[in-house]
Amino acid sequence: MKKILIAGGAGFIGSHLCDRLLDRDDVEKCVVVDNLWTGLKENLDHIRDPRFVFKKSDIETFRTSERFDEVYHLASPASPPWYMAEPKRTISANLMGAFRLLDLLVDNGRFCFTSTSEVYGDPLVSPQPESYRGSVDCTGPRSSYDESKRCTEALLFEMQRTKGLDVRVVRLFNVYGPRTRRDDGRAVSNFLTQALSGQPITVYGTGDQSRSWGYVDDIVDGLERFFWRSPHDYRGPLNVGNEREISVLDVAKYVSSLTGGTPIVHKPPVPQDPTNRRPDLTIARRVLPGWECKVPYEEGVRRTLDWFQEGWKPSAVA
Amino acid sequence: MKKILIAGGAGFIGSHLCDRLLDRDDVEKCVVVDNLWTGLKENLDHIRDPRFVFKKSDIETFRTSERFDEVYHLASPASPPWYMAEPKRTISANLMGAFRLLDLLVDNGRFCFTSTSEVYGDPLVSPQPESYRGSVDCTGPRSSYDESKRCTEALLFEMQRTKGLDVRVVRLFNVYGPRTRRDDGRAVSNFLTQALSGQPITVYGTGDQSRSWGYVDDIVDGLERFFWRSPHDYRGPLNVGNEREISVLDVAKYVSSLTGGTPIVHKPPVPQDPTNRRPDLTIARRVLPGWECKVPYEEGVRRTLDWFQEGWKPSAVA
Incomplete structure (x- = not known):
């Protein structure tokens, strides 16, 4: 034991x-x-x-x-x-x-x-x-x-x-999903918090920078x-991580579409924000046979939105 | 004060x-x-x-x-x-x-x-x-x-x-000179200690790897x-640092010549030993006008040899 x-x-x-x-x-x-x-x-x-x-x-x-x-x-x-x-x-x-x-x-x-x-x-x-x-x-x-x-x-x-x-x-x-802090400050959490508060979704820079979003x-x-x-x-x-690379802007657009067309605004880029990030999973496939990221980002973002909404009481917004 | x-x-x-x-x-x-x-x-x-x-x-x-x-x-x-x-x-x-x-x-x-x-x-x-x-x-x-x-x-x-x-x-x-430990383990100290003890000078790998030796x-x-x-x-x-890049083998040969032709032997290379290292001194020249490495390595190695010899008592060899 x-x-x-x-x-x-x-x-x-x-x-x-x-x-x-x-x-x-x-x-x-x-x-x-x-x-x-x-x-x-x-x-x-x-x-x-x-x-x-x-x-x-x-x-x-x-x-x-x-x-x-x-x-x-x-x-x-x-x-x-x-x-x-x-x-x-x-x-x-x-x-x-x-x-x-x-x-x-x-x-x-x-x-x-x-x-x-x-x-x-x-x-x-x-x-x-x-x-x-x-x-x-x-x-x-x-x-x-x-x-x-x-x-x-x-x-x-x-x-x-x-x-x-x-x-x-x-x-x-990058990892996202239920139990992310609402004030976490990273993209998925920001977008959902903004959309649920009736604020525009903020994208830093063009939004072309990509991330591997793992549910x-x-x-x-x-x-x-x-x-x-x-x-x-x-x-x-x-x-x-998830080897499917999605741009920040695509995630913003998807959250916008899920929340009745929340507008998207752009702000200046964050200093030294990486332009790309994607795992090579060759070793993971060898060491962890059968493991893969199964949840597509659309499904993961929907589940995270549901979780944010469930807890969406005034006290939780702080 | x-x-x-x-x-x-x-x-x-x-x-x-x-x-x-x-x-x-x-x-x-x-x-x-x-x-x-x-x-x-x-x-x-x-x-x-x-x-x-x-x-x-x-x-x-x-x-x-x-x-x-x-x-x-x-x-x-x-x-x-x-x-x-x-x-x-x-x-x-x-x-x-x-x-x-x-x-x-x-x-x-x-x-x-x-x-x-x-x-x-x-x-x-x-x-x-x-x-x-x-x-x-x-x-x-x-x-x-x-x-x-x-x-x-x-x-x-x-x-x-x-x-x-x-x-x-x-x-x-890289820095060398008087007050280096005799058992420091880096090239100049090793070469001098070996030569003064009557042992061959050991070069790891070919000795082509270069360093910027600063006195x-x-x-x-x-x-x-x-x-x-x-x-x-x-x-x-x-x-x-010194921007004059000298190979490890050249230093070994110089120490050999200073110490009556001490033989040089090669051993397998050290893992992840850098192949080269040389400072870009553009900022140093701007920030520290007048500063430069003045002592050529031949002079510096001679001075270091003198210092090693002065203290060369059996107790110091340990």
Whole structure:
């Protein structure tokens, strides 16, 4: 039986991962540590499992005498306006968080980390294979996130090389779906929040920049397979995302069509916004046979709209 | 009058920087914090200045109630065999070191950081301008050093952007000269130590890989000008190095010729050893008018050989 810690488990992806972890019958205890910076306690309110424990704390300073068989490190904001506002805290969450989690792991325990396609920066090759070294400005406004993810990967793979640490590192591409914050600040959430508030949909720049939009159920299915379910000995880094590339403008138009023709307005482009991002899934297909992103974006956006509407009370708009 | 802290001040470059800092007459106190991991207390033994204080401590956990007007962050091993042996400690020294030093700085204090040309990885352009984003494998065996330097740059420039921190960041290319450790593990030190011990000179790979060898006096002159002496408002990153590119084999041959024809042997190449590294000094010339690397490598290697020979007692070989 396993004791498990999920740092950032109240977040958008973290809370979905908790649901999957609690489906396992070899889990004795499942502790979420989250400071609720970008995570939301309500993402976990549906959990009634006696094995589940929530602790409100920064992960860097989380105090416990327990040790865990598996740790899942998702403690980081993931949306540019959030990490750009508090870059020092972002670096601390990722990197000092990783140092603390290493201390909380039993010998031979497993360390699972959600890195990001942002390690590729504004990529000069498309799609991006895991071997692509990236094009990141380490002095730029996105660097707190991009570089702390890169450095945390370095820490973990070097702990594997020198100490035999059992690591699993994924690089997540864009993810959307239910439990996204309404004030998340990224495209799908922005568009839906704007449309539901009767405001025009805002597209930064031309909207020609493309993203690989992965519906959260598909992405978390990939995490589950890679982190514990599929038999394989690949440690990562592993791209997990949707290889279907859609422009930001196409998503805006689709949300507009779903919401009675909400108007679309353009604003100046965001600094160092990547022009494209698309996973090379060659390794994922080998390591996770049978896994794929099944939910088309039209279906995923409709489901996310439904979820936004269900919770659309004045209090939830804040 | 200024209070100054130099983290890593007992190291090769750090100790030379201390000598320059103590030449200033606006310095009230100069505290070196060094854990003597790769630094050597003997590098500071010649200092008799009453303003000078040495504290043996990791910088991450250095305890003091003092605050400093200027901090100099040089606390990191810089040689591959050293950082590859202890990657976790390397990341901690750089990044947690930087967090601690931020806490020790007065409001409006200046934070000076020695980053590295390793942020460029195995570069695809030559020479490398500061705007080059680099080609670093963030999962590779050099990543603890490369990525922790990149992430520390990110932290500092983001602290500048969000909090107005007064930062000065240099990217140092290869440096050699007196006070290099005999067991440093990099080419010039290796070659001299081998030749003086009567062993053959070891070249990894063909030796065609080139480096920009900067003699320490020239490099520290660049640091002095950039960190405090030259009037300019450029915060960095600033390449500081010798733009004359010399192959590893040429240096080996030169050391051989200086030491009576010491034989040269080749060993297999080191993993991910960069094939070339050469600074673009366009910005340095603008920001530091008059600065240049004046000491030719032949002269610098001779001076370093002299220094190695002076201290060449059985106890120093260890």
